[in-house]
Amino acid sequence: xxxxxxxxxxxxxxxxxxxxxxxxxxxxxxxxxxxxxxxxxxxxxxxxxxxxxxxxxxxxxxxxxxxxxxxxxxxxxxxxxxxxxxxxxxxxxxxxxxxxxxxxxxxxxxxxxxxxxxxxxxxxxxxxxxxxxxxxxxxxxxxxxxxxxxxxxxxxxxxxxxxxxxxxxxxxxxxxxxxxxxxxxxxxxxxxxxxxxxxxxxxxxxxxxxxxxxxxxxxxxxxxxxxxxxxxxxxxxxxxxxxxxxxxxxxxxxxxxxxxxxxxxxxxxxxxxxxxxxxxxxxxxxxxxxxxxxxxxxxxxxxxxxxxxxxxxxxxxxxxxxxxxxxxxxxxxxx
Numbered sequence: 001x002x003x004x005x006x007x008x009x010x011x012x013x014x015x016x017x018x019x020x021x022x023x024x025x026x027x028x029x030x031x032x033x034x035x036x037x038x039x040x041x042x043x044x045x046x047x048x049x050x051x052x053x054x055x056x057x058x059x060x061x062x063x064x065x066x067x068x069x070x071x072x073x074x075x076x077x078x079x080x081x082x083x084x085x086x087x088x089x090x091x092x093x094x095x096x097x098x099x100x101x102x103x104x105x106x107x108x109x110x111x112x113x114x115x116x117x118x119x120x121x122x123x124x125x126x127x128x129x130x131x132x133x134x135x136x137x138x139x140x141x142x143x144x145x146x147x148x149x150x151x152x153x154x155x156x157x158x159x160x161x162x163x164x165x166x167x168x169x170x171x172x173x174x175x176x177x178x179x180x181x182x183x184x185x186x187x188x189x190x191x192x193x194x195x196x197x198x199x200x201x202x203x204x205x206x207x208x209x210x211x212x213x214x215x216x217x218x219x220x221x222x223x224x225x226x227x228x229x230x231x232x233x234x235x236x237x238x239x240x241x242x243x244x245x246x247x248x249x250x251x252x253x254x255x256x257x258x259x260x261x262x263x264x265x266x267x268x269x270x271x272x273x274x275x276x277x278x279x280x281x282x283x284x285x286x287x288x289x290x291x292x293x294x295x296x297x298x299x300x301x302x303x304x305x306x307x308x309x310x311x312x313x314x315x316x317x318x319x320x321x322x323x324x325x326x327x328x329x330x331x332x333x334x335x
Contacts, residue, residue, distance in 0.1 A: 035215055037246045037334045044332045045171045048163060049321030055159035056151055056224065056315055059129075064147035065154065066133035067099075067106040067187060076109050079129060079181055082162060083113040086169040087179075091117055097202045099184065101195070108183040110199045112208065115168045115177045122176035122214035123335065124280070125164065125327070127157030127221060128185030128199065128270060136190060138307040149311045152287070152304065153186065156224030156315065160324050167328065175335050178214065182270050185221075193268065200270035204278035215335075216243045217282035219271040223323045225302050226316040228287040231264030236283035239275040244283045250329050256322045264288045265299045285323060 062078070063071035076094075083092045095110040111129070131150030138144050149155075161179050168177060184198025222228070230251075236244045251259035271282040291300035304310040 035242050035246075037242075040333050042174070042333045044328050045167045047167070047321055047324035047328050049317040049324065051166065052159045052163040052224075052320040052324060053315060053317050055162045056155045057312065059155040059158065060149050060151060060312055064133075064149060065129065065131045066147040067101070067108055067130060067184060068104060069133075069147065072130065075129065076111065076183075079111050079158070079162075083111065083165055083179070086162075086165040087113040087115055091115070093208070095203065095206070095208055097206075099187075099198050099202075101187065102189075106184065106187070106198075108198060108202075110183055110203055111181040113165060113179045115165070115179070116173050117176065119176035121335070122178060123331070124178045124180060124214045124217040124282075125161055126180040126182060126200075126217060126219050126270065126274075126282075127161055128154055128183070129158050129181040130154060130183050130186055130199075132186040132306060134189075134306075135308050136306055138309075140308075143308055146308075148306070148308060150186075151312050151315050152222045152225040152302070152310050153306070156222060156320065157220030160220055160223055160320060160327070163320075163324055164327060164331075171332075173331050175331065176214070177331060185270055196268070197270050197273045200273040201277065204273055207278070213280065215281075216240055217271065217274055217280050218243070218247070218327070219269060219274070219282055219284045219286075220323065221267075221269055221284060222287040222302065222305075223285055224315045224320045225287050225304070226314055226319070227289075228302070228316070228319045229258050229260055229289065230285055231260040231262050231288055231299065233264050233284045233286055233288075234266040235268075235272050235275065237263070239271075240281035240283045243281060246334065247283065247285070247326060247330060250334065251322070251326050254322075254325060254329065256326065258319070258322065259326070 062075045065071045065075045092113045099106045131154045132148045136144050182199030188195030248259050271284040274280045274282040288299045289302050304314050
Protein backbone atom coordinates (compact mmCIF):
# COMPACT_ATOMS: atom_id res chain seq x y z
CA UNK A 1 0.00 0.00 0.00
CA UNK A 2 1.01 3.60 -0.58
CA UNK A 3 -0.48 6.75 0.88
CA UNK A 4 -0.73 10.45 0.07
CA UNK A 5 -2.15 13.14 2.32
CA UNK A 6 -3.42 15.79 -0.08
CA UNK A 7 -4.41 19.44 0.29
CA UNK A 8 -3.70 19.67 4.00
CA UNK A 9 -2.32 23.06 5.00
CA UNK A 10 0.44 23.36 7.56
CA UNK A 11 -1.77 25.57 9.71
CA UNK A 12 -4.61 23.07 9.93
CA UNK A 13 -2.18 20.22 10.56
CA UNK A 14 -0.70 22.17 13.47
CA UNK A 15 -4.17 22.85 14.87
CA UNK A 16 -5.12 19.19 14.65
CA UNK A 17 -1.87 18.10 16.25
CA UNK A 18 -2.44 20.48 19.15
CA UNK A 19 -6.02 19.28 19.46
CA UNK A 20 -5.24 15.60 19.15
CA UNK A 21 -2.22 15.08 21.34
CA UNK A 22 -2.62 14.49 25.05
CA UNK A 23 -2.29 17.49 27.37
CA UNK A 24 -2.94 18.01 31.07
CA UNK A 25 -6.46 19.34 30.45
CA UNK A 26 -7.42 16.78 27.80
CA UNK A 27 -9.83 14.04 28.96
CA UNK A 28 -8.25 10.63 29.53
CA UNK A 29 -9.50 8.70 26.52
CA UNK A 30 -7.78 5.46 27.47
CA UNK A 31 -10.41 4.70 30.11
CA UNK A 32 -13.92 4.67 28.73
CA UNK A 33 -15.50 4.95 32.20
CA UNK A 34 -13.70 8.29 32.70
CA UNK A 35 -15.80 10.06 30.06
CA UNK A 36 -17.99 12.80 31.53
CA UNK A 37 -21.50 13.13 30.10
CA UNK A 38 -23.68 15.89 31.55
CA UNK A 39 -26.94 17.55 30.50
CA UNK A 40 -25.66 21.11 30.15
CA UNK A 41 -28.92 22.82 29.27
CA UNK A 42 -27.68 24.10 25.91
CA UNK A 43 -29.78 24.74 22.84
CA UNK A 44 -29.52 21.96 20.26
CA UNK A 45 -29.92 22.58 16.52
CA UNK A 46 -32.60 20.74 14.57
CA UNK A 47 -31.79 17.82 12.29
CA UNK A 48 -33.42 17.77 8.85
CA UNK A 49 -34.37 14.24 7.84
CA UNK A 50 -35.41 15.59 4.44
CA UNK A 51 -31.92 17.00 3.88
CA UNK A 52 -30.33 13.69 4.92
CA UNK A 53 -32.64 11.85 2.53
CA UNK A 54 -31.56 14.20 -0.26
CA UNK A 55 -27.92 13.38 0.52
CA UNK A 56 -28.75 9.70 -0.03
CA UNK A 57 -30.37 10.51 -3.36
CA UNK A 58 -27.31 12.50 -4.38
CA UNK A 59 -25.04 9.55 -3.65
CA UNK A 60 -27.22 7.10 -5.55
CA UNK A 61 -27.14 9.42 -8.57
CA UNK A 62 -23.49 8.39 -8.99
CA UNK A 63 -24.52 4.73 -9.24
CA UNK A 64 -22.64 2.01 -7.35
CA UNK A 65 -19.59 3.38 -5.50
CA UNK A 66 -17.49 0.22 -5.35
CA UNK A 67 -13.72 0.79 -5.61
CA UNK A 68 -12.32 1.56 -9.08
CA UNK A 69 -15.77 2.27 -10.53
CA UNK A 70 -16.72 5.53 -12.18
CA UNK A 71 -19.28 6.11 -9.43
CA UNK A 72 -16.54 5.67 -6.83
CA UNK A 73 -14.34 8.31 -8.48
CA UNK A 74 -17.17 10.80 -8.94
CA UNK A 75 -18.57 10.35 -5.44
CA UNK A 76 -15.20 10.81 -3.73
CA UNK A 77 -14.71 14.15 -5.48
CA UNK A 78 -18.24 15.22 -4.53
CA UNK A 79 -17.79 14.27 -0.86
CA UNK A 80 -14.54 16.23 -0.71
CA UNK A 81 -16.07 19.37 -2.19
CA UNK A 82 -19.24 19.11 -0.11
CA UNK A 83 -17.27 18.83 3.13
CA UNK A 84 -15.06 21.74 2.08
CA UNK A 85 -18.21 23.77 1.62
CA UNK A 86 -19.19 23.05 5.23
CA UNK A 87 -15.88 22.80 7.10
CA UNK A 88 -13.75 25.12 4.96
CA UNK A 89 -11.24 24.13 2.31
CA UNK A 90 -8.31 24.08 4.73
CA UNK A 91 -10.09 21.75 7.19
CA UNK A 92 -10.75 18.90 4.74
CA UNK A 93 -8.17 16.52 3.34
CA UNK A 94 -7.94 13.15 1.69
CA UNK A 95 -5.90 10.10 2.58
CA UNK A 96 -5.24 8.22 -0.64
CA UNK A 97 -3.93 4.66 -0.70
CA UNK A 98 -3.75 1.54 -2.83
CA UNK A 99 -4.78 -1.99 -1.97
CA UNK A 100 -4.15 -5.20 -3.87
CA UNK A 101 -7.61 -6.59 -4.53
CA UNK A 102 -8.58 -9.97 -5.91
CA UNK A 103 -7.60 -9.23 -9.51
CA UNK A 104 -6.92 -5.52 -9.46
CA UNK A 105 -5.10 -2.76 -7.63
CA UNK A 106 -7.68 -0.62 -5.87
CA UNK A 107 -7.35 3.17 -5.78
CA UNK A 108 -8.91 4.19 -2.49
CA UNK A 109 -9.42 7.30 -0.40
CA UNK A 110 -10.50 8.21 3.12
CA UNK A 111 -12.03 11.68 3.39
CA UNK A 112 -11.56 13.65 6.61
CA UNK A 113 -13.15 16.90 7.79
CA UNK A 114 -12.43 18.76 11.02
CA UNK A 115 -14.89 21.09 12.78
CA UNK A 116 -13.68 23.39 15.54
CA UNK A 117 -10.12 22.22 14.74
CA UNK A 118 -8.39 24.12 17.55
CA UNK A 119 -10.40 22.44 20.32
CA UNK A 120 -8.42 19.96 22.40
CA UNK A 121 -11.60 18.11 23.44
CA UNK A 122 -12.65 16.05 20.38
CA UNK A 123 -14.83 13.20 19.20
CA UNK A 124 -14.79 11.27 15.93
CA UNK A 125 -17.82 10.36 13.79
CA UNK A 126 -17.40 7.94 10.89
CA UNK A 127 -19.13 5.86 8.24
CA UNK A 128 -18.05 3.92 5.16
CA UNK A 129 -18.81 5.53 1.82
CA UNK A 130 -18.05 2.68 -0.57
CA UNK A 131 -20.64 0.17 -1.75
CA UNK A 132 -20.42 -3.56 -2.19
CA UNK A 133 -19.15 -4.89 -5.56
CA UNK A 134 -21.40 -7.95 -5.37
CA UNK A 135 -24.90 -8.92 -4.22
CA UNK A 136 -24.38 -12.48 -3.04
CA UNK A 137 -27.68 -12.62 -1.11
CA UNK A 138 -29.85 -11.45 -3.99
CA UNK A 139 -32.74 -13.72 -5.00
CA UNK A 140 -31.67 -13.48 -8.64
CA UNK A 141 -28.54 -15.62 -9.23
CA UNK A 142 -27.72 -13.65 -12.36
CA UNK A 143 -27.52 -10.42 -10.33
CA UNK A 144 -25.24 -11.65 -7.58
CA UNK A 145 -22.00 -10.58 -9.26
CA UNK A 146 -23.15 -7.00 -9.90
CA UNK A 147 -22.46 -4.02 -7.60
CA UNK A 148 -25.02 -2.53 -5.24
CA UNK A 149 -26.50 0.95 -5.01
CA UNK A 150 -26.12 0.79 -1.22
CA UNK A 151 -28.83 3.24 -0.14
CA UNK A 152 -28.71 1.94 3.43
CA UNK A 153 -25.41 0.06 3.54
CA UNK A 154 -23.11 2.98 2.93
CA UNK A 155 -25.16 5.98 1.85
CA UNK A 156 -27.34 6.35 4.95
CA UNK A 157 -24.48 6.74 7.42
CA UNK A 158 -22.70 9.18 5.12
CA UNK A 159 -25.93 11.15 4.65
CA UNK A 160 -26.39 11.62 8.40
CA UNK A 161 -22.78 12.80 8.70
CA UNK A 162 -23.17 15.23 5.80
CA UNK A 163 -26.28 16.67 7.40
CA UNK A 164 -24.38 17.06 10.69
CA UNK A 165 -21.61 18.81 8.75
CA UNK A 166 -24.14 21.18 7.19
CA UNK A 167 -25.52 21.96 10.66
CA UNK A 168 -22.07 22.46 12.21
CA UNK A 169 -21.16 24.93 9.46
CA UNK A 170 -23.87 27.27 10.77
CA UNK A 171 -23.72 26.20 14.43
CA UNK A 172 -20.10 25.69 15.54
CA UNK A 173 -20.00 22.75 17.96
CA UNK A 174 -18.80 23.29 21.54
CA UNK A 175 -16.19 20.54 21.09
CA UNK A 176 -14.01 19.40 18.23
CA UNK A 177 -15.71 17.01 15.82
CA UNK A 178 -13.83 15.05 13.18
CA UNK A 179 -15.79 13.32 10.43
CA UNK A 180 -14.12 10.45 8.58
CA UNK A 181 -15.59 8.72 5.55
CA UNK A 182 -13.84 5.36 5.26
CA UNK A 183 -13.34 3.64 1.92
CA UNK A 184 -13.29 -0.10 1.27
CA UNK A 185 -15.34 -1.36 4.20
CA UNK A 186 -17.42 -3.66 2.02
CA UNK A 187 -14.98 -4.90 -0.63
CA UNK A 188 -14.23 -8.41 0.62
CA UNK A 189 -15.87 -11.68 -0.27
CA UNK A 190 -17.80 -13.34 2.55
CA UNK A 191 -15.45 -15.01 5.02
CA UNK A 192 -12.40 -13.06 3.83
CA UNK A 193 -12.07 -10.43 6.58
CA UNK A 194 -8.61 -9.39 5.35
CA UNK A 195 -10.31 -7.60 2.44
CA UNK A 196 -12.93 -5.83 4.52
CA UNK A 197 -12.50 -2.56 6.48
CA UNK A 198 -9.70 -1.41 4.20
CA UNK A 199 -10.05 2.30 4.92
CA UNK A 200 -10.20 1.97 8.70
CA UNK A 201 -7.30 -0.50 8.65
CA UNK A 202 -5.18 1.89 6.65
CA UNK A 203 -6.14 4.91 8.75
CA UNK A 204 -5.40 3.02 11.98
CA UNK A 205 -1.94 2.04 10.75
CA UNK A 206 -1.24 5.47 9.25
CA UNK A 207 -3.01 8.15 11.29
CA UNK A 208 -2.63 11.49 9.49
CA UNK A 209 -1.88 13.20 12.81
CA UNK A 210 0.50 11.29 15.11
CA UNK A 211 -0.94 10.95 18.61
CA UNK A 212 -4.51 11.69 17.54
CA UNK A 213 -6.84 10.35 20.23
CA UNK A 214 -10.30 11.89 20.66
CA UNK A 215 -12.56 10.99 23.57
CA UNK A 216 -14.35 8.33 21.54
CA UNK A 217 -15.69 7.45 18.11
CA UNK A 218 -19.16 6.65 16.76
CA UNK A 219 -19.63 4.60 13.60
CA UNK A 220 -22.87 4.80 11.61
CA UNK A 221 -23.70 1.86 9.34
CA UNK A 222 -27.16 1.09 7.94
CA UNK A 223 -28.98 3.87 9.81
CA UNK A 224 -31.74 4.68 7.32
CA UNK A 225 -33.71 1.53 6.58
CA UNK A 226 -37.39 1.09 7.35
CA UNK A 227 -38.35 -0.69 10.58
CA UNK A 228 -34.78 -0.32 11.84
CA UNK A 229 -33.96 -1.55 15.32
CA UNK A 230 -30.75 -0.62 17.11
CA UNK A 231 -30.01 -3.08 19.91
CA UNK A 232 -26.69 -2.87 21.76
CA UNK A 233 -24.01 -4.05 19.36
CA UNK A 234 -21.70 -6.22 21.42
CA UNK A 235 -18.22 -5.11 20.35
CA UNK A 236 -19.38 -1.62 21.28
CA UNK A 237 -20.56 -2.88 24.66
CA UNK A 238 -17.18 -4.53 25.23
CA UNK A 239 -14.94 -1.61 24.24
CA UNK A 240 -16.97 1.55 24.85
CA UNK A 241 -19.82 0.77 27.26
CA UNK A 242 -20.13 4.27 28.73
CA UNK A 243 -20.45 5.85 25.29
CA UNK A 244 -22.99 3.27 24.19
CA UNK A 245 -25.10 3.68 27.30
CA UNK A 246 -25.07 7.47 27.00
CA UNK A 247 -26.21 7.36 23.37
CA UNK A 248 -28.97 4.88 24.14
CA UNK A 249 -30.01 6.90 27.21
CA UNK A 250 -30.37 10.00 25.06
CA UNK A 251 -32.52 8.04 22.61
CA UNK A 252 -34.69 6.86 25.48
CA UNK A 253 -35.10 10.41 26.80
CA UNK A 254 -36.13 11.54 23.32
CA UNK A 255 -38.68 8.72 23.09
CA UNK A 256 -36.98 6.81 20.27
CA UNK A 257 -38.01 3.25 20.94
CA UNK A 258 -36.00 1.70 18.10
CA UNK A 259 -32.85 2.09 20.28
CA UNK A 260 -33.30 -1.11 22.30
CA UNK A 261 -31.49 -1.50 25.62
CA UNK A 262 -30.84 -5.20 25.03
CA UNK A 263 -27.91 -7.15 23.57
CA UNK A 264 -27.67 -7.44 19.82
CA UNK A 265 -25.08 -9.12 17.62
CA UNK A 266 -21.32 -8.89 17.58
CA UNK A 267 -20.93 -7.07 14.25
CA UNK A 268 -17.56 -7.08 12.53
CA UNK A 269 -17.27 -3.57 11.14
CA UNK A 270 -14.94 -0.56 11.00
CA UNK A 271 -15.40 0.12 14.71
CA UNK A 272 -13.82 -3.25 15.54
CA UNK A 273 -10.66 -2.08 13.74
CA UNK A 274 -10.67 1.28 15.54
CA UNK A 275 -11.05 -0.44 18.89
CA UNK A 276 -8.63 -3.33 18.43
CA UNK A 277 -5.96 -1.88 16.13
CA UNK A 278 -6.00 1.80 17.11
CA UNK A 279 -7.26 1.67 20.70
CA UNK A 280 -10.00 4.26 20.20
CA UNK A 281 -13.20 3.46 22.14
CA UNK A 282 -15.78 3.38 19.36
CA UNK A 283 -19.40 2.25 19.16
CA UNK A 284 -21.47 1.17 16.19
CA UNK A 285 -25.06 2.25 15.56
CA UNK A 286 -26.26 -0.38 13.10
CA UNK A 287 -29.61 -1.76 11.95
CA UNK A 288 -30.39 -5.24 13.21
CA UNK A 289 -33.57 -7.25 12.65
CA UNK A 290 -35.27 -9.91 14.73
CA UNK A 291 -34.70 -12.74 12.28
CA UNK A 292 -33.20 -16.16 12.94
CA UNK A 293 -30.15 -17.48 11.20
CA UNK A 294 -27.24 -15.22 12.10
CA UNK A 295 -25.15 -14.53 15.18
CA UNK A 296 -26.85 -16.02 18.22
CA UNK A 297 -29.91 -16.99 16.19
CA UNK A 298 -32.01 -14.05 17.43
CA UNK A 299 -30.69 -11.14 15.37
CA UNK A 300 -29.88 -10.75 11.70
CA UNK A 301 -29.28 -7.98 9.20
CA UNK A 302 -32.25 -6.48 7.33
CA UNK A 303 -33.62 -8.48 4.39
CA UNK A 304 -32.10 -6.14 1.78
CA UNK A 305 -28.57 -6.60 3.15
CA UNK A 306 -26.17 -7.43 0.30
CA UNK A 307 -29.01 -7.55 -2.23
CA UNK A 308 -30.23 -5.19 -4.92
CA UNK A 309 -33.15 -4.40 -2.66
CA UNK A 310 -30.82 -1.94 -0.90
CA UNK A 311 -32.13 1.02 -2.87
CA UNK A 312 -33.94 4.26 -2.12
CA UNK A 313 -37.32 2.56 -1.61
CA UNK A 314 -36.25 1.06 1.72
CA UNK A 315 -35.08 4.35 3.23
CA UNK A 316 -37.19 5.84 6.04
CA UNK A 317 -36.74 9.53 6.84
CA UNK A 318 -37.90 8.93 10.43
CA UNK A 319 -34.99 6.55 11.06
CA UNK A 320 -32.49 9.05 9.65
CA UNK A 321 -34.03 11.80 11.77
CA UNK A 322 -33.89 9.88 15.03
CA UNK A 323 -30.24 8.94 14.59
CA UNK A 324 -29.37 12.52 13.71
CA UNK A 325 -31.27 14.01 16.65
CA UNK A 326 -29.54 11.68 19.11
CA UNK A 327 -26.12 12.70 17.80
CA UNK A 328 -26.95 16.41 17.90
CA UNK A 329 -28.08 16.14 21.53
CA UNK A 330 -24.85 14.34 22.35
CA UNK A 331 -22.59 16.84 20.56
CA UNK A 332 -24.24 20.09 21.60
CA UNK A 333 -25.60 19.34 25.09
CA UNK A 334 -23.83 16.39 26.73
CA UNK A 335 -20.12 17.09 26.17
